[in-house]
Amino acid sequence: MPVGTAASVKTLDADDLRNLGTQIILGNTYHLYLRPGTEIIRNAGGLARFNGWRGPTLTDSGGYQVFSLKELRKITEDGVKFQSNLDGSYHMFTPERTIDIERDIGADIIMPLDVCVEYPTTHSEADRAERQTFRWAERAKKHWETNPRRQILFGIVQGSVFPDLRKRGAEALVELDFPGYAIGGLSVGEPKTEMMPIIELMDECLPQNKPRYLMGVGTPADIVRGIGKGVDMFDCVLPTRNARNGSVFTRHGTMSVKSAAYSCDYRPIDEECGCLCCHGYSRAYLRHLLNVNEIAGLRLLTIHNLYLYLELVSHARQAILSDEYDVFERRFFADYNEEIES
Amino acid sequence: MPVGTAASVKTLDADDLRNLGTQIILGNTYHLYLRPGTEIIRNAGGLARFNGWRGPTLTDSGGYQVFSLKELRKITEDGVKFQSNLDGSYHMFTPERTIDIERDIGADIIMPLDVCVEYPTTHSEADRAERQTFRWAERAKKHWETNPRRQILFGIVQGSVFPDLRKRGAEALVELDFPGYAIGGLSVGEPKTEMMPIIELMDECLPQNKPRYLMGVGTPADIVRGIGKGVDMFDCVLPTRNARNGSVFTRHGTMSVKSAAYSCDYRPIDEECGCLCCHGYSRAYLRHLLNVNEIAGLRLLTIHNLYLYLELVSHARQAILSDEYDVFERRFFADYNEEIES
Numbered sequence: 001m002p003v004g005t006a007a008s009v010k011t012l013d014a015d016d017l018r019n020l021g022t023q024i025i026l027g028n029t030y031h032l033y034l035r036p037g038t039e040i041i042r043n044a045g046g047l048a049r050f051n052g053w054r055g056p057t058l059t060d061s062g063g064y065q066v067f068s069l070k071e072l073r074k075i076t077e078d079g080v081k082f083q084s085n086l087d088g089s090y091h092m093f094t095p096e097r098t099i100d101i102e103r104d105i106g107a108d109i110i111m112p113l114d115v116c117v118e119y120p121t122t123h124s125e126a127d128r129a130e131r132q133t134f135r136w137a138e139r140a141k142k143h144w145e146t147n148p149r150r151q152i153l154f155g156i157v158q159g160s161v162f163p164d165l166r167k168r169g170a171e172a173l174v175e176l177d178f179p180g181y182a183i184g185g186l187s188v189g190e191p192k193t194e195m196m197p198i199i200e201l202m203d204e205c206l207p208q209n210k211p212r213y214l215m216g217v218g219t220p221a222d223i224v225r226g227i228g229k230g231v232d233m234f235d236c237v238l239p240t241r242n243a244r245n246g247s248v249f250t251r252h253g254t255m256s257v258k259s260a261a262y263s264c265d266y267r268p269i270d271e272e273c274g275c276l277c278c279h280g281y282s283r284a285y286l287r288h289l290l291n292v293n294e295i296a297g298l299r300l301l302t303i304h305n306l307y308l309y310l311e312l313v314s315h316a317r318q319a320i321l322s323d324e325y326d327v328f329e330r331r332f333f334a335d336y337n338e339e340i341e342s
Numbered sequence: 343m344p345v346g347t348a349a350s351v352k353t354l355d356a357d358d359l360r361n362l363g364t365q366i367i368l369g370n371t372y373h374l375y376l377r378p379g380t381e382i383i384r385n386a387g388g389l390a391r392f393n394g395w396r397g398p399t400l401t402d403s404g405g406y407q408v409f410s411l412k413e414l415r416k417i418t419e420d421g422v423k424f425q426s427n428l429d430g431s432y433h434m435f436t437p438e439r440t441i442d443i444e445r446d447i448g449a450d451i452i453m454p455l456d457v458c459v460e461y462p463t464t465h466s467e468a469d470r471a472e473r474q475t476f477r478w479a480e481r482a483k484k485h486w487e488t489n490p491r492r493q494i495l496f497g498i499v500q501g502s503v504f505p506d507l508r509k510r511g512a513e514a515l516v517e518l519d520f521p522g523y524a525i526g527g528l529s530v531g532e533p534k535t536e537m538m539p540i541i542e543l544m545d546e547c548l549p550q551n552k553p554r555y556l557m558g559v560g561t562p563a564d565i566v567r568g569i570g571k572g573v574d575m576f577d578c579v580l581p582t583r584n585a586r587n588g589s590v591f592t593r594h595g596t597m598s599v600k601s602a603a604y605s606c607d608y609r610p611i612d613e614e615c616g617c618l619c620c621h622g623y624s625r626a627y628l629r630h631l632l633n634v635n636e637i638a639g640l641r642l643l644t645i646h647n648l649y650l651y652l653e654l655v656s657h658a659r660q661a662i663l664s665d666e667y668d669v670f671e672r673r674f675f676a677d678y679n680e681e682i683e684s
Contacts, residue, residue, distance in 0.1 A: 006634045010637070011641075036626070044627070052622040281356075288392075294348060294350040295641075296355045300355055
C-alpha cells in the first residue's frame with residue numbers, strides 16, 4: 001500500500017497511482033483529521049472520492065503519529081490527549097472517537113487506536129502498552145459494531161520484541177474475532193534479527209484464513225521475507241520518501257541517482273524495468289533534475305520505486321499461486337545486494 | 343511554447359507534455375549552459391533527447407538572463423562577460439559562442455545574442471542597444487551559416503517602446519533575410535498601451551510569410567491580441583509559474599485556488615475544461631494539496647494552465663483558418679475578465 005499521508009501519495013496524483021496498477025492506498029488519520037479535517041473529506045464522499053483515487057483505501061488510527069508527538073501527548077485509560085503539531089490546539093483521540101473519525105474518512109479498512117512503544121523499551125512498559133492496546137481494541141470493536149457500514153476493522157498486535165507479550169496479544173485479539181489482523185510496533189528501530197522472529201511467531205498465532213498486515217514495513221528484502229512468513233499486506237514510506245531523497249530501488253539493491261557517476265550515464269535506472277521513468281528518462285537527466293531541484297525528478301523516481309514495489313509483490317503473488325515461493329525468494333536474494341540497501 | 347528553463351517544464355515530464363498536445367518547448371540557454379552544461383546535452387543527442395521530449399525545441403540566446411544579472415555582467419563590442427549566479431565563475435557569451443552553445447544544445451530554432459534593455463529606458467540607451475543587437479545579429483548569422491545543420495536562426499528586433507528604433511531594427515534585420523523574426527524586449531514592465539502599438543508596428547514591418555515570435559508574452563488576453571496582430575509564436579512562464587503560486591487561468595479570468603472559499607467546493611476548476619486536472623480533481627482537493635504543500639497540486643495546476651493556453655492557441659488557429667478571427671477575439675473578451683488577470 002503506497003502511503004498517502006495527506007490524501008496524496010507524495011508527488012503523485014490518483015491517475016499516476018492507477019497507471020502504476022496500485023490496488024489500495026493508505027491514509028494517515030492523524031494528518032487527515034488535522035488537514036483538511038474530516039468534515040471536508042466526509043462531505044466529498046470519503047477519502048477515495050476526495051482525492052480522486054476512487055479505489056480501495058485503508059486508514060491507520062492516528063495512534064502512531066500521536067505517540068511520536070512525545071511531550072505533546074498524554075495517555076489515560078480513556079484515550080490520548082494531544083496538541084496539534086501545527087497550531088498547538090488540543091485534541092483527544094479515544095477508541096470510539098477514532099472509529100468515528102475513520103467512518104467520516106470512509107476507508108474500506110480501518111484500524112483501532114493502539115499504544116505504540118518506542119524501541120528499545122522494557123518488558124513492563126511493553127506489557128502495559130499491550131494490555132492498553134487490547135482494552136482499546138475491545139472498545140473500538142464494540143463501537144464499530146454499532147454501525148459497521150462497509151468498513152472492516154482490523155485488530156493490531158503490539159508487544160514490542162517480547163514473544164510472550166506478542167503471543168498473549170495475538171491470542172486475545174483472535175478471540176475477539178476481527179476480520180483481519182495487523183502486526184504493529186515493528187520496524188521502529190529494532191534490528192532485523194529481532195523483527196523476523198516476531199513475524200514468524202505471528203505466523204503461528206494468527207489465523208491462516210484472514211489477512212495479515214505488517215505495519216510500516218519495509219525494504220524490498222523485508223517484504224519478500226515477510227511474505228514468506230505469511231504476511232499479506234504492507235505499507236511503507238520507503239519507496240516514496242527515498243525517491244524524494246534521490247535514492248531508488250532496483251532488482252540489485254539501491255542506487256543514489258544524485259551521484260556524479262551518473263552525470264553522463266544515458267541509460268535508464270534499470271534497463272529491464274517497465275516503468276514510465278525507465279522508459280523515457282536517463283540517469284543523466286534524472287540526476288540533472290535532482291541537481292537543479294526540479295520536482296519533476298522527484299515524481300519520476302517515486303514512480304520508479306512504487307512500480308518496483310508493486311511489481312515485486314505481484315511476482316510474489318504469482319509465485320505463491322504456483323507454489324514456488326521458495327524459488328522466488330532464493331532468486332530474489334541471489335540478485336539483491338542488501339548491504340547497499342538504505 | 344511552454345518554458346522548460348532547465349530542460350524541464352517545471353513540475354512536468356515529457357510524457358505530460360505529450361499528453362497535453364504540446365507542439366514545441368523552449369529551453370533557456372543560460373541555465374542549460376551552466377547546468378547540466380552543454381557537453382552533457384550534446385552527448386545525449388541534444389536537448390530533445392536529453393529530456394525525453396523528442397519533439398521540436400527552441401532555445402533563447404541566454405542574453406535575457408545575462409542582462410538580468412546586472413552587476414555581474416559587462417557588455418563590450420565583442421560580447422558580454424558575466425559571472426554565474428550559482429558559483430561566481432566567469433563566462434563570456436559572444437554572438438559566435440552563443441551559436442556554438444545552441445548548436446550543442448541542438449534546438450530546432452535558435453536565437454542570436456541580443457541586448458535587452460530595461461523599462462523604462464532613454465531613447466539613446468535603447469538606440470545603442472538596438473544597434474548593438476543588429477551588429478551581433480550580423481555576426482551570429484554569419485557564424486550560423488558556416489554550419490547551419492538543421493537549425494534555423496531567427497532575428498530579434500529590439501528598440502524598447504520607441505517606434506523609430508523598432509522600425510529601423512526590423513527593416514535592417516529583414517534585409518539580412520532571417521528564416522523568422524522575434525520581437526524581443528517587450529513585456530518587461532511597460533504598460534499594455536505601450537506594448538500593443540509596437541506589436542502593430544511590427545505587423546507592418548516584418549514579412550508576412552515568415553514566422554513571428556513575441557518573446558516572453560503573455561497572459562491569455564495578450565496572446566489573443568498578439569495573434570490578432572500577426573504573431574505566430576509565444577513563450578511565457580505565466581501558466582507554469584502562476585500554477586506554482588496556486589493561481590489558475592480559466593475562460594473567465596484567473597482564480598486563486600488557495601482561497602478559503604474553495605475549501606468545500608467539490609467542483610473542478612472549470613467544468614467545461616478537458617484537462618486531466620479538471621477531469622479528476624476538485625477545487626477542495628487542489629486547495630488542500632496547496633495548503634499542505636503537496637507538490638502533486640502544483641503539477642495538476644500546471645497541467646490545467648498549459649492545457650488552457652494550448653487549447654486557446656489551437657482555437658485561435660482554427661478561427662484564422664476559417665477566417666473568423668475577429669469573431670473569436672470578440673467572444674474571448676466577452677467571457678474573459680481581464681481585471682482579475684494576474
